[in-house]
Amino acid sequence: MKTQTAKTILIVALTAIITVIVFILLMPIIGPRFMHPLMSGYMPMHANSVPPASLDISTVRTTDNGLYRVSFTSELNPLAINQIHTWTLHIETADGQPVENAEITVDGGMPQHGHGLPTRPQVTQNLGNGDYVVEGMKFQMGGWWEVKFSITSGGKTDTVTFNLILEG
Amino acid sequence: MSERKQLVAGFALLFALIISGLTYILWPRPAWTEAELATLRTLWIGSLPPLAPDPSNQYADDPRAAEFGKQLFFDTRFSSNGEVACATCHIPEKGFQDGLPLARGIGTTTRRTMPIAGTAYSPWLFWDGRKDSQWAQALGPMESAVEHGGNRTQYAHLIDEFYRTEYESIFGALPDFSDTARFPESAGPVADPIASAAWNAMTPEDREAVTQVYVNMGKAIAAYERLIMTGPSRFDAYVQAALKADTKTMNSSLTSDEVEGLRLFIGPANCIQCHNGPLFTDNHFHNTGVPAVDGLPEDTGRAQGAQSVLTDEFNCLSPYSDASPEDCSELRFMVADGEELLRAFKPPSLRNVAGRAPYMHAGQFTTLEDVLAHYNSAPTAPAGHTEIEPLGLSDRQLGYIIAFLKTLDGEITAP
Numbered sequence: 073m074k075t076q077t078a079k080t081i082l083i084v085a086l087t088a089i090i091t092v093i094v095f096i097l098l099m100p101i102i103g104p105r106f107m108h109p110l111m112s113g114y115m116p117m118h119a120n121s122v123p124p125a126s127l128d129i130s131t132v133r134t135t136d137n138g139l140y141r142v143s144f145t146s147e148l149n150p151l152a153i154n155q156i157h158t159w160t161l162h163i164e165t166a167d168g169q170p171v172e173n174a175e176i177t178v179d180g181g182m183p184q185h186g187h188g189l190p191t192r193p194q195v196t197q198n199l200g201n202g203d204y205v206v207e208g209m210k211f212q213m214g215g216w217w218e219v220k221f222s223i224t225s226g227g228k229t230d231t232v233t234f235n236l237i238l239e240g
Numbered sequence: 241m242s243e244r245k246q247l248v249a250g251f252a253l254l255f256a257l258i259i260s261g262l263t264y265i266l267w268p269r270p271a272w273t274e275a276e277l278a279t280l281r282t283l284w285i286g287s288l289p290p291l292a293p294d295p296s297n298q299y300a301d302d303p304r305a306a307e308f309g310k311q312l313f314f315d316t317r318f319s320s321n322g323e324v325a326c327a328t329c330h331i332p333e334k335g336f337q338d339g340l341p342l343a344r345g346i347g348t349t350t351r352r353t354m355p356i357a358g359t360a361y362s363p364w365l366f367w368d369g370r371k372d373s374q375w376a377q378a379l380g381p382m383e384s385a386v387e388h389g390g391n392r393t394q395y396a397h398l399i400d401e402f403y404r405t406e407y408e409s410i411f412g413a414l415p416d417f418s419d420t421a422r423f424p425e426s427a428g429p430v431a432d433p434i435a436s437a438a439w440n441a442m443t444p445e446d447r448e449a450v451t452q453v454y455v456n457m458g459k460a461i462a463a464y465e466r467l468i469m470t471g472p473s474r475f476d477a478y479v480q481a482a483l484k485a486d487t488k489t490m491n492s493s494l495t496s497d498e499v500e501g502l503r504l505f506i507g508p509a510n511c512i513q514c515h516n517g518p519l520f521t522d523n524h525f526h527n528t529g530v531p532a533v534d535g536l537p538e539d540t541g542r543a544q545g546a547q548s549v550l551t552d553e554f555n556c557l558s559p560y561s562d563a564s565p566e567d568c569s570e571l572r573f574m575v576a577d578g579e580e581l582l583r584a585f586k587p588p589s590l591r592n593v594a595g596r597a598p599y600m601h602a603g604q605f606t607t608l609e610d611v612l613a614h615y616n617s618a619p620t621a622p623a624g625h626t627e628i629e630p631l632g633l634s635d636r637q638l639g640y641i642i643a644f645l646k647t648l649d650g651e652i653t654a655p
């Protein structure tokens with residue numbers, strides 16, 4: 073009885089192993105359609121395209137040293153890739169007074185790709201009341217982008233970074 | 241229990257295991273996540289917006305200009321030997337390219353002929369983007385010594401002789417060029433020293449009159465080129481079906497290998513970073529470490545192209561452009577210098593790519609297999625820094641991507 077059981081278990085186990093091996097060997101022929109995503113062994117997106125989960129993507133932010141509160145609106149809404157467009161930036165002091173005569177520079181890029189913006193956007197108009205026109209905004213691929221503004225007013229400079237997630 | 245019964249029980253158990261395993265693997269599940277579907281939609285030809293007007297060319301959407309431009313595109317008289325037209329290198333039957341590593345006109349160029357379909361959507365023309373409109377682009381090859389090899393007064397005389405009616409019906413009166421003392425047979429700002437000296441000897445007013453005709457030729461050719469478009473492919477049928485969750489049409493449009501290639505293209509292989517949007521190009525510039533070709537002059541790509549377009553006689557901000565400066569954002573806010581531009585080139589649209597070997601800006605790769613091997617190994621760039629990283633994909637996976645690229649063939653339409 074003991075040897076019989078052992079024999080049965082052995083046969084069953086061997087058959088199981090052979091079936092699995094045959095299935096794996098047949099994989100190239102039956103093609104990847106039948107592969108469960110887990111079996112093809114990769115994540116749906118490449119690691120360098122996945123932005124950190126805790127990313128703050130708000131369009132209103134306080135500058136790094138707390139001097140100004142900055143917000144933007146985009147003429148292209150929702151934001152999309154490969155289209156040059158204009159932003160309007162609004163700048164206030166921490167206590168809500170519009171900052172009228174700021175010097176502003178624009179920079180940015182994709183932190184996970186190590187490249188900058190495809191264009192060199194510039195502030196081209198001061199609309200008054202703390203509003204500024206930023207022309208030449210463009211993003212050429214989907215993923216996580218940073219747009220940084222350096223703001224100088226009354227001799228005091230502070231910086232702010234907006235995070236964007238673009239489809240594409 | 242007898243030995244038989246034990247065996248039967250064992251096999252029953254095994255079958256149950258296998259059946260449940262197979263059911264788990266084969267059970268139909270949504271082919272794509274919501275996020276992936278959104279990505280697929282961005283690549284779908286149905287997402288291509290209607291062509292925006294070209295403010296720099298007031299004739300861009302004039303059908304008579306397109307008709308005239310088409311005649312110019314195929315007319316070999318506009319060359320130094322009467323044998324070269326745009327269509328010599330941009331052959332309609334070959335998807336408006338020539339299938340050669342380097343193009344042959346009067347001489348041999350230092351880069352490969354680019355396909356034309358869909359380039360009306362691009363803010364930059366040429367591999368290095370040294371032109372910022374289709375009409376300004378068309379004026380390049382006509383004065384290039386290795387392409388058409390002709391010059392401006394020659395072309396003005398030809399228009400006068402053969403196309404006066406067409407020209408005048410679109411652009412108004414053609415100046416009188418009959419005085420060959422004022423308008424030599426052969427003169428223009430070209431490499432040829434005799435034609436160039438003759439050009440410099442002309443009065444600024446006469447040069448201006450000739451250049452205006454030359455510019456209008458470019459604008460007519462652009463009106464024609466704007467209509468050269470690429471049509472829906474099997475891939476587009478697949479996406480259209482996927483957006484409606486129509487599994488039957490999905491399965492009849494792409495094979496499982498092709499779908500796997502698509503999955504790699506938008507996922508682990510990262511191709512979509514640069515080959516994005518419905519034309520599979522961001523029309524921007526990237527250094528992808530493509531090898532330099534021995535014997536060709538050093539090619540710095542966009543680094544030189546950016547400088548050229550800024551000073552181009554026919555750019556968006558030039559007096560020959562019909563655009564106001566506000567319409568020239570791409571030029572006004574372009575990145576003009578920096579490390580990123582060195583040996584950066586414009587990715588061509590990948591639509592119809594399978595049928596137009598060889599590949600890259602000087603035809604460096606003969607097959608798609610070579611292209612994929614390059615992306616998989618990501619060698620260091622001959623100059624500047626490559627933006628791509630090794631992919632570590634298997635040959636089988638590279639094969640899937642190639643299979644996918646072959647699904648992007650669509651009919652190219654031209655008037």
Ligand SMILES: [Cu+2]
Pocket residue numbers: 182185187213215513
């Ligand atoms: Cu990027």
